[in-house]
Amino acid sequence: MAATDAPVRAIDRALDILDCFEPGQLELTLTDIANRIDLSMSTTSRIVATLEKRRYLVRNTDTQRYSLGSRIAQIGALGLSSMDLRKIALPYMRDLNALYNEGVSLYVIRDDERICVERVESTLPLRRVVNVGDRHPLTRGAAGRVLLAYLPRERREAILARDPFTSEEALEELRHGGYTVSLGEREEGVSSIAAPIQDARGEVIAAVSMSGPSVRFEGSGFSDKISKVKKTAELISRALGR
Amino acid sequence: MAATDAPVRAIDRALDILDCFEPGQLELTLTDIANRIDLSMSTTSRIVATLEKRRYLVRNTDTQRYSLGSRIAQIGALGLSSMDLRKIALPYMRDLNALYNEGVSLYVIRDDERICVERVESTLPLRRVVNVGDRHPLTRGAAGRVLLAYLPRERREAILARDPFTSEEALEELRHGGYTVSLGEREEGVSSIAAPIQDARGEVIAAVSMSGPSVRFEGSGFSDKISKVKKTAELISRALGR
DNA sequence: TATCTTGTTCCGTAGAATAGAATATTTCGT
DNA sequence: ACGAAATATTCTATTCTACGGAACAAGATA
Incomplete structure (x- = not known):
């Protein structure tokens, strides 16, 4: 099996996190996310922090929950045009x-x-x-x-x-x-x-x-x-x- | 410095790759991408393969170039509705x-x-x-x-x-x-x-x-x-x- | 107030991710 | 048509990243 057949684990996990958000489930706690992708809190925290830094996720300051960030809408529009x-x-x-x-x-x-x-x-x-x-x-x-x-x-x-x-x-x-x-x-x-x-x-x-x-x-x-x-x-x- | 201050490198790189696509540059070769993010061809190939597998990127079978994939439009729509x-x-x-x-x-x-x-x-x-x-x-x-x-x-x-x-x-x-x-x-x-x-x-x-x-x-x-x-x-x- | 839940930070280490090398394929210039 | 250059794929030894458990902090709840 070629090396490219196995996905990069950290990237797979980050995309798993993005996949947690769905219609009717647009705001999630860190614990929600960790549970859905079956990862430890510390690993989830680190990955979520990376996505937040790049504005793929945003944290609601009131509820402390995460939503898809503004970068998602931006690349979404780009994706549609492409x-x-x-x-x-x-x-x-x-x-x-x-x-x-x-x-x-x-x-x-x-x-x-x-x-x-x-x-x-x-x-x-x-x-x-x-x-x-x-x-x-x-x-x-x-x-x-x-x-x-x-x-x-x-x-x-x-x-x-x-x-x-x-x-x-x-x-x-x-x-x-x-x-x-x-x-x-x-x-x-x-x-x-x-x-x-x-x-x-x-x-x-x-x-x-x-x-x-x-x-x-x-x-x-x-x-x-x-x-x-x-x-x-x-x-x-x-x-x-x- | 807290561990969460340092981004997960592989994830940062994957997002760097998504960021390579911009209006007027919606289709890129593997070499284009590797050059833009200053990574080796083999590393770029593996990250791109992961994004392709998850449908964040798609490869045009004629030109062998990459574009943003259908998943991008999906999560873009979700991001907007959120x-x-x-x-x-x-x-x-x-x-x-x-x-x-x-x-x-x-x-x-x-x-x-x-x-x-x-x-x-x-x-x-x-x-x-x-x-x-x-x-x-x-x-x-x-x-x-x-x-x-x-x-x-x-x-x-x-x-x-x-x-x-x-x-x-x-x-x-x-x-x-x-x-x-x-x-x-x-x-x-x-x-x-x-x-x-x-x-x-x-x-x-x-x-x-x-x-x-x-x-x-x-x-x-x-x-x-x-x-x-x-x-x-x-x-x-x-x-x-x- | 005590307990529980959620979240953050630290750290030792296993193995994931890496890039260079080798090889294959495609494109290009002559 | 052919050789060179460019692009892409695959393999593998090595390094240090990403990991999760532990300890701790903060907030919520009974």
């Missing part, structure tokens, strides 16, 4: 592409349509080519329906009113199953599977889909493909902090 | 107090109990006095049940096992109705109404309650009070970014 959905999603999309050698796309909503923002192409001669930048209606195709399904009700109804190609029933079923398929629906002979990607707050912000000639989306392997598309969406969501 | 709850909630609590001249309290969970962290008192001679810092079981009283109802199942069940004063059925009904009342339950002659407050992620992090002598919580005006308490909780939640 995070790029495409960069995060791409490795997982590649993994999915590697499994089946089918095209894998990432879609987000823009101007009440969906747009492809990332793509991993198949190398097979027979393929459904998709380009980054391609735009399509939300009501048509698997990825479109996924993005439509999680919009606020009024917005969703307005889009369906303009182009009633799918239905609330279909969208409800999609939300229940966590994926949808399109079999030759937008293009004859082309099928796809799509699943929703959630951000750290649980909002659906993108859809990942895998598509190709319908002939390769039939038979017994199909449910395996569905399962893997859903898994890819989950992994991307996790990587985004869900 | 700072603001009482300040944000107080004006809405005062508004509710102004409507009825009844006491209004803000509760959060601490050590599997609820604690009052903000209070607007009634000026009427007959009043149920509550002090900031007062602690009570989660299983008793309206605010306690509200906080208990939205805890993760295992944690909730553990608390109910220790003090089965309320039930899963009652908590389910509460989640459905979005509020609960306590009529002389914890203290004879005292009644209260409580509703949940959600943060930007939709997590229930606090409860707002209005309480006073039961004689003032009867009759036709009661449902109006319920409606206003729920509204106050909603407004506070919105102000927190929900």
